[in-house]
Amino acid sequence: MSIQGQSAPGPKESSPSPSAGQNAAGQNAAGQNAAGQAAAAFPQLRKAVVVGGNRIPFARTGGAYTKSSNQDMLTAALDGLIARFGLQDERIGEVAAGAVLKHSRDFNLTREAVLGSALSAETPAYDLQQACATGLETVLGLANKIRLGQIDSAIAGGVDSASDAPIAVSEGLREVLLDLNRAKTLPQRLQALSRLRPKDLAPDAPNTGEPRTGLSMGEHQALTTAQWKITREAQDELACNSHRNLAAAYDAGFFDDLLTPYRGLRKDANLRPDTSLEKLATLKPVFGKNLGSEATMTAGNSTPLTDGASTVLLASEEWADAHDLPKLATVVDGEAAAVDFVHGKDGLLMAPAFAVPRLLARNGLTLEDIDFFEIHEAFAGTVLSTLAAWEDEEFGRTRLGLDGAFGIIDRSKLNVNGSSLAAGHPFAATGGRIVATLAKMLHARGQVDGRPARGLISICAAGGQGVVAILEAH
């Protein structure tokens, strides 16, 4: 009643609401006042820092982790993190993680993983799910709790197994089984069973199709890739760079303190250090074959289904200091966006194209103020479509409400240690992989032009969503 009463006047007012105005202009009052100084919009908040991370190598579906459950993998990633930072029997403020493909038995997945780990059993935990943005959203949510002073330490994470995916029974069988359970007499039971048809026995396997369009994520991206006229060559080049960068990072020992082997796997199984543009060019297109235009998306420039888990240790500065732990980077700010892909207004994976301009504006920053771009490579076409949108005058004017194009990024700052095309993409685990990787890179870079090195994370997600974030070197 009271809620209705309060909200009723809103829509009647002719002037746009303040929040709508912020979004349209990409600015708010606090952001303008604090121009050039990230995160100063809320000066009373304390800092949330990234201490470090741990993940298990990502496996291709049907590979090394075929027999591993989400809980197994998340527990392994947690235990590696605990060992790296000496957190045995520690009561962490809160642990949040999630999985996109989840069994019903995984209802309390994160808490169960905590109970199976070396952490104190008195560590609370909750599950979160925002499709592929799950991992990054756990980082942002927990960092906010730390900044507010609600907790001093946290572990964010995510896990997914496409190998050990839940398989549901058909709707027909499910209804019969539920009726059977409710039946009290033999005739009632027989009547329930009599409704069973052979087709009801076929299992209902999960797929990556969008419920509202029936199109797979790849087919959706193929539409966007074609819309932005992204070439096959550009996509293959991005994929090739991802593999080369990731391989070089492994060779340099970059992952020695970010990764713990699991089930015999020591590196991401999807990594092809010796891939080349020539090899990628030989692959046949798999998505967008019925669009009329040339199909450009192959298994080489699209991420395969992957199994894996990642974790990130977050803390207040005081907690990190008291535990003699490093402070790699500060979680500055984050932003979520969603697009209306159902009616074709925007591509399914284009939400970050809107989230990033809003986030940077709120923090008084432009693309030129960013030293590392971590743009999740769901498909090479996703990254390139996003960049194309930002470079497009009309998109900038009509969709972002800017004077012109949003801007061009320096490609030498993009995914410098590889990204999902090479590493793979166990949906909910990607955010944690990127946050820990970026935090380490920022810490190593330190200062740039007298200010802390700055990194931008952009992750697209199913349902037309996107979550983006800014991290700064501590």
Added chain:
Amino acid sequence: MDKYTQLVSRGLGKDIAKKLGLPQPVVLRRHEPGQPLVQGPVLIQGSTAGADELASTLLAWNLDIRRHAVPKEKLGAIILVLDELAHPDDLEKPVLAAAASLRDLAPNARVITVSRTAASASTPEIAAARQGVDGLLRSLAKELRAGATGNGILLADGADTTSPSTLGALRFFLSGRSAYVDGQLLAVTSGAGQLPDDPEKPLAGKVAVVTGAARGIGAAIARTLYRDGAALVLVDVPAAGDHLAAVANEVRGTALQLDISRADAGQRIIDHAVERHGRLDLVIHNAGITRDKLLANMDAGRWNSVTAVNIAAQLRINEVLLASEHFRSAPRIVSVASTSGIAGNRGQTNYAASKGGVMGMVRATAPLIGAHGGSINAVAPGFIETEMTARMPFVTREAARRLNSLQQGGQPEDVAEAIAFLASDAAGGISGEVLRVCGQQLVGA
């Protein structure tokens, strides 16, 4: 314990083995927290002032001390003090007095000689007498049965029967911690060292680094140092990270995934220990690899990888440690050598060269670390029951297992106990030495 030892330890198996004259290994007494130091009275033989002083010191440890044998009484240990030998003739009286009690030794008993190093003797007569103790002790150890061991403590100039490390070594040899050390003579090289406040926690307050800690002997070292009170940094190659994490979580340490053959390994170890644990006291060089091949078939890859990991890495890390201001407070290094480096082993020229190298390095580094008030020693394991030896061919393995005075293989914990002792302040007066943990291997050295 291997299956054969289980079989012949009791009942019918025991009777049959005895009748057939088969080896009769026994289950060795190993240290468990809270257990008494020795099981039974301790007879101290010898009439010197050093023997008297030792006896009164040991009385303060609440041991049941005898200066004369009581007929038919089962003894936990015999300590034979021979610290004033002037001529080989002086051996006869105390040695035969001790001999009269040998049949009264309880299972898992100890015989320990305390004598002086021959190298510091001033006359041929004294040197002959002192060196004679070597042969005596090694032969006696081979005569002992039922898990009993014989070991000797050699006093160098500056050490006497009640020096801290003499007492430390005595405590180690008397206890179950030395279960698989047999027929060895360990030199106390100076009067340095300090006995712990709490004998159950001799490493309390220390920060220790263990390399190769993911499995086998390294993991056992981690567990033993943790039990003894140390905070741990556990190092292993990134590829072994999952096993390393499991060990680290068990002993509440921190895991450092690092290839010790990297040029910056020493500095990264120091940085990690200091940043995360505030200090660095002990470094245990355990990481090692084997790439066995007859020398005629040896290639550069096999030779070089063994050299790089087993000795070159230790040399480079030690250089960084010794130059670091963070490694100045009673710093101690213990390296894992091997009896292969002493007696040699067919197919292990590269490995034996690297392990011989470890022993040479330890001897030469002792004065350098001594300048900072520290010590460095090596432990040379014989046949130890690990995943590695489990993969040996059956006949070779059985032979290696039985051809020692205790007629069984050692456990990783046995090596770990020797290392924990040498890493403790009680062993501060022992430096540049090699202690074998081999059950007195019969073949070779």
